[in-house]
Amino acid sequence: MVRFKFFGFILLSCLLLIGLPVKTDAQKSSVLLSDSSALVNPVAAQRMLLRVLGKKNADRFVFKYESSLAGNSAYKVEAVRGKVVVTGNSTEALCRGCYDYLKNGCQSIVCWSGSRIHIPEQLPNYRHEVQSPYRYHYYFNIVTHGYTTAYWDWPRWEKEIDWMALHGLNMPLIEGAHEAILYRVFKKMGLTDGEIAHFFTGPAHFPWNQMGNIVGWDGNIPNSYWKKQVALTHRIVNRMKELGMHPIVPAFAGFVPEGIKRLNPDIALRQLKWNGFGQKYQASILPPDSKLFREIGSLYVREWEKEFGKNKFYLADSFNEMEVPLSADSTKALNELSLFGNSVYQSIKEGDPNAVWVMQGWTFPCFKLNGKLFWTPERLNALCSKVPDDKLMILDLANEYNRLEWNIDPSWKMYHGFFGKMWIYSFIPNMGGDVGLNGRLDLYASMPCEALNYAGKKNLTGFGFAPEGIENNEAVYELLSDVGWSASPIDINDWVAGYCRARYGCASARMLSAWKLFLKSCYGSFADHPRYRYQFRPSEDYAETVNSSPEFTKGVKLFLDCSGECSASRLYQNDAIEFAVQYLSLVVDRKLVACEKNPRDTVSFKGAMDLLDQMDRLMASHPLNRLDRWVNYARKWGDNPQEANYYEANAKRLVTTWGGEVNDYSVRTWSGMIKDYYKVRWLKYQSSVDSGYKDRLKVWEEQWIRKPWKSSSIEFKNPVEQIKWLLQKYPE
Numbered sequence: 001m002v003r004f005k006f007f008g009f010i011l012l013s014c015l016l017l018i019g020l021p022v023k024t025d026a027q028k029s030s031v032l033l034s035d036s037s038a039l040v041n042p043v044a045a046q047r048m049l050l051r052v053l054g055k056k057n058a059d060r061f062v063f064k065y066e067s068s069l070a071g072n073s074a075y076k077v078e079a080v081r082g083k084v085v086v087t088g089n090s091t092e093a094l095c096r097g098c099y100d101y102l103k104n105g106c107q108s109i110v111c112w113s114g115s116r117i118h119i120p121e122q123l124p125n126y127r128h129e130v131q132s133p134y135r136y137h138y139y140f141n142i143v144t145h146g147y148t149t150a151y152w153d154w155p156r157w158e159k160e161i162d163w164m165a166l167h168g169l170n171m172p173l174i175e176g177a178h179e180a181i182l183y184r185v186f187k188k189m190g191l192t193d194g195e196i197a198h199f200f201t202g203p204a205h206f207p208w209n210q211m212g213n214i215v216g217w218d219g220n221i222p223n224s225y226w227k228k229q230v231a232l233t234h235r236i237v238n239r240m241k242e243l244g245m246h247p248i249v250p251a252f253a254g255f256v257p258e259g260i261k262r263l264n265p266d267i268a269l270r271q272l273k274w275n276g277f278g279q280k281y282q283a284s285i286l287p288p289d290s291k292l293f294r295e296i297g298s299l300y301v302r303e304w305e306k307e308f309g310k311n312k313f314y315l316a317d318s319f320n321e322m323e324v325p326l327s328a329d330s331t332k333a334l335n336e337l338s339l340f341g342n343s344v345y346q347s348i349k350e351g352d353p354n355a356v357w358v359m360q361g362w363t364f365p366c367f368k369l370n371g372k373l374f375w376t377p378e379r380l381n382a383l384c385s386k387v388p389d390d391k392l393m394i395l396d397l398a399n400e401y402n403r404l405e406w407n408i409d410p411s412w413k414m415y416h417g418f419f420g421k422m423w424i425y426s427f428i429p430n431m432g433g434d435v436g437l438n439g440r441l442d443l444y445a446s447m448p449c450e451a452l453n454y455a456g457k458k459n460l461t462g463f464g465f466a467p468e469g470i471e472n473n474e475a476v477y478e479l480l481s482d483v484g485w486s487a488s489p490i491d492i493n494d495w496v497a498g499y500c501r502a503r504y505g506c507a508s509a510r511m512l513s514a515w516k517l518f519l520k521s522c523y524g525s526f527a528d529h530p531r532y533r534y535q536f537r538p539s540e541d542y543a544e545t546v547n548s549s550p551e552f553t554k555g556v557k558l559f560l561d562c563s564g565e566c567s568a569s570r571l572y573q574n575d576a577i578e579f580a581v582q583y584l585s586l587v588v589d590r591k592l593v594a595c596e597k598n599p600r601d602t603v604s605f606k607g608a609m610d611l612l613d614q615m616d617r618l619m620a621s622h623p624l625n626r627l628d629r630w631v632n633y634a635r636k637w638g639d640n641p642q643e644a645n646y647y648e649a650n651a652k653r654l655v656t657t658w659g660g661e662v663n664d665y666s667v668r669t670w671s672g673m674i675k676d677y678y679k680v681r682w683l684k685y686q687s688s689v690d691s692g693y694k695d696r697l698k699v700w701e702e703q704w705i706r707k708p709w710k711s712s713s714i715e716f717k718n719p720v721e722q723i724k725w726l727l728q729k730y731p732e
Helices: 002-018 042-053 091-105 154-166 178-189 193-197 203-210 225-242 291-308 330-351 377-384 399-404 441-446 448-452 474-483 492-504 509-520 550-560 570-597 602-620 627-635 641-654 673-687 693-706 719-729
Strands: 061-065 074-080 083-088 109-111 114-116 127-131 136-139 248-250 313-315 356-360 392-396 422-427 460-465
Touching (some): 042 061, 042 091, 042 154, 061 091, 083 091, 091 109, 091 154, 091 492, 109 474, 109 492, 114 492, 136 422, 154 225, 178 193, 178 203, 178 291, 291 330, 330 356, 399 422, 441 448, 441 474, 441 492, 460 474, 474 492, 492 509, 492 570, 509 550, 550 570, 602 719, 627 641, 641 693
Parallel strands (some): 136 460, 356 392, 392 422, 422 460
Antiparallel strands (some): 074 083, 074 127
């Protein structure tokens, strides 16, 4: 019997590894969730826990399926006779229930900069039962796959998928080897390798290529890339589906290489414009009534599913932040919008009749033409009008922007519950991967319930967050993952106390006082881009966007006063570095502003440059905020030094000059960037300001991007003590 069980376990493991369906005890009756692709898989949950916690701790958890937990994902968790029993009705519920116990029962946390796992031998008593008010828990922004994940390898993706599972996220928007599949489709249509090569951007810019914002920018991708992209996507999709997730993958949105006119001379392509890129880099879209729209789109879906298997959700955005090429006559224009929408949907449907078209809602409330909102309810309704309600999902990405930036009604009110289509309530808590501490935690904790309780919400089906870049502001993402499992507003003060206990092992009066000040300053303010003066080109216009209130300064000092009680916490050290670098960055900015007003103030300038060196070393002591990580991920994609240099340059371009009019959009407060890019740029400005300065600076920026970079930053052995010294030296 023992031998039989052993070989049975080996067989089960092998089946899971090669991606074949496995029926556990919970699945023998073909238990299905809301989507037919998602079987309850306790084995997958257990394997995830093994990767995160190790065998000893993972073995203390028992997963069970319970059919009586009907409706949206739900779980019960209870410590019983030395085991943590997690009962749920979906795989994501099992994973989330486990994390509920880790975080709230054991004051533990799993995050990007590290984990604090504290599970006592005597398991703490804990019982909790939760049902999510949402069917789907959405994650990622299409541009996250430029600003963060562009060059990730499988080990980094595996950690992220485990993080997603623990945090109860089941609907990730992924890049999905879009370019490799589209390359195959274009080849089948008869396009040449050269025509296709001029269409694709560099990998870090893929999201904007996919949305039709740009073509060809920083392109000439090595041929070895495509096979690697497909292989990585197989591992990502297989693991996500194993954990019961519903990945959103790209579809064809109508953008084609100019070479398509060689094959179809009579076709009237419509050209798009975006952010100051020249005509060479402007995308072209098929007319909505073109038969090629459906032909290419359906072939794309079939080719994707031939490679990766069936998928339900397909993303296609044809007019992100761009004017739609429509007729001047308003009646004709509405008809053309309905044709565009129908062409996208029909192309997906013909590829897979069960598929759902997913569309990002960011551009609808924010894009204006001649000072007026372009996407009126009438126009958006026209775009959606020919698509069945259950075959279109709108990602309402930026609810905080409606309230805090644009001062308009929520999109779900303005567009009448999105006319009955499925929709996801979401936030965009980060722009461009900026590292600055930022976000209205109080609003994140309460705003979603407004939509839940709105009588006209119609088909609200999910909640999520769509940061442009991740690995920053970890408190924000911990909170948002909790919000997705709560039908009522979260008390932010109680939540912060629990967060501090889990993250630092400390929620003393002094620590909570520091965080109350953060809730009034950096985490009580909203900035579209929290960036510093030193991160902009010298002599360019700058408006302060990082919170610099007295409450922030007091909070940082109080937080540093907790170093004795938190000395064993690496996560405390990480946060001390981030709070301190933000504080010191504001000091640098004040010095640089003084220098700009008085160029002879060499004392302030030297002080600013010295501080940048200190900040660089502090970030070198941080596990995430380092340029070497970004560069190393990119270089690993190369098969030879030439390819590695190309990928490195493409990665560095995104976080510096970007392209078009987007320069310094994705600024990074990273070791390496601070010392070797931002500081050097200011030194060049100080040493030679004349009429040719700006041109010379742009030449140097391009040289820096193209030249392989090596880190020379040296971390501090005791960064917290160094921070204390620096705060004494620069008290204000």
